[in-house]
Amino acid sequence: MAVSTIAAFWAVSFLLVITPGADWAYAIAAGLRYRTVLPAVGGMLAGYLLVTAVVAAGVAALVARSPLVLTVLTMAGAAYLVWLGISTLMRPSTPQSGTAEAAESRLRQAVKGLGISGLNPKALLLFLALLPQFTRPTAGWPLAAQIGLLGLVHMASCAVIYTAVGTGARKVLRARPAAARAVTRFSGAAMMVIGVVLLIG
Numbered sequence: 001m002a003v004s005t006i007a008a009f010w011a012v013s014f015l016l017v018i019t020p021g022a023d024w025a026y027a028i029a030a031g032l033r034y035r036t037v038l039p040a041v042g043g044m045l046a047g048y049l050l051v052t053a054v055v056a057a058g059v060a061a062l063v064a065r066s067p068l069v070l071t072v073l074t075m076a077g078a079a080y081l082v083w084l085g086i087s088t089l090m091r092p093s094t095p096q097s098g099t100a101e102a103a104e105s106r107l108r109q110a111v112k113g114l115g116i117s118g119l120n121p122k123a124l125l126l127f128l129a130l131l132p133q134f135t136r137p138t139a140g141w142p143l144a145a146q147i148g149l150l151g152l153v154h155m156a157s158c159a160v161i162y163t164a165v166g167t168g169a170r171k172v173l174r175a176r177p178a179a180a181r182a183v184t185r186f187s188g189a190a191m192m193v194i195g196v197v198l199l200i201g
Contacts, residue, residue, distance in 0.1 A: 001136070001139045001141050001146055001149060002136070002139070005134055005136065005139075006134075006149070006150070006153060008134065009130075009131075009134040009150050009153060009154075010153050010157065012130065013130075013150075013153060013154045013157055014157050016126070016154075017154070017157045017158050017161045017162075018161060020190075021190075021194065022116050022120065022190070022191055022194045023044055023116060023117060023158070023162060024162070024165055024187075024190075025085075025186075025187040025188075025190040025191045025194075026040060026044070026084070026112065026113060026116050026187070026191065027040060027041065027044075027162040027163075027165045027166035027169075028165060028166060028169040028183060028184070028187045029088050029184055029187040029188065030109060030113075030166050031165070031166030031167055031168070031169040031170040032169055032170055032173060032183065032184050033184070034109060037162070037163055037166030037167055037170075038163070039106035039107070039109040039110045039113070040109045040110065040112065040113045040162075040166065041113065041158075041159060041162045041163050041166065042110050042113065043109065043110030043111060043112060043113025043114040043115075043116075043117075044113040044114070044116060044117040044158060044162060045113075045117075045155050045158060045159055046110065046113070046114045046117075046118070047113065047114040047115070047116065047117030047118030047119070047120075047123075048117050048118075048123070048151065048154060048155050048158060049151065049155060050114070050118045051117070051118060051120075051123050051124055051127050051151075052127065052131075052147065052148060052150075052151025052152075052154075052155075053148075053151075054124065055124070055127045055128055055131055055132075055147055055151070056143075056144040056147040056148050056151070057144070075199065076119055078195040078196070078199040079195065079199075080115050080116070080119050080195070082191070082192050082195035082196065082199075084112060084115075084116070084188075084191050085188045085189060085190070085191030085192030085193075085195060086188070086192065087188070088184060088185075088187060088188030088191065089185055089188035089189065089192070116191075127151070131147045131150050131151065132147070134146075134150055135147060135150075169183060
């Protein structure tokens with residue numbers, strides 16, 4: 001697979017990753033609530049790994065052609081985002097409370113992250129539309145391997161950006177508990193809005 005093709009995909013992928021959305025909202029909330037954002041970010045990366053595997057296996061094309069399956073997936077993902085947004089709004093946190101590590105286990109943080117990225121039908125369709133455009137049947141690599149590599153490139157960008165967003169939010173707002181609570185509430189509201197938009201759409 002040509003380096004130029006991977007670089008072109010990375011440029012498009014990076015632009016998508018730096019666009020705020022549900023992933024950013026969860027990274028910020030995790031940065032303010034927990035000692036480290038790594039479990040939350042790891043969960044989101046696992047979700048993208050799952051989506052990449054689904055696209056590489058060709059399952060995404062079947063899902064995209066089935067309105068009922070796509071609707072159920074969209075409803076599940078949207079309901080999950082709304083629930084997560086409500087939970088975040090009801091329990092806004094500050095960096096100080098995060099130092100005591102909230103009652104949630106790291107595994108639960110990771111599962112939430114996996115749900116945010118793995119249950120997102122928009123991510124599935126985006127990967128379905130985007131990844132195959134950067135594959136080459138004549139590249140000498142199996143198509144699934146090319147898609148897998150591109151998915152890993154996307155996940156590398158996600159790992160860097162989401163970790164920076166969560167850690168940055170924590171450091172910037174460490175001495176500003178009122179601002180931290182406001183940002184957490186905004187993150188929760190953003191997840192709810194994205195969920196509602198998915199339901200309406």
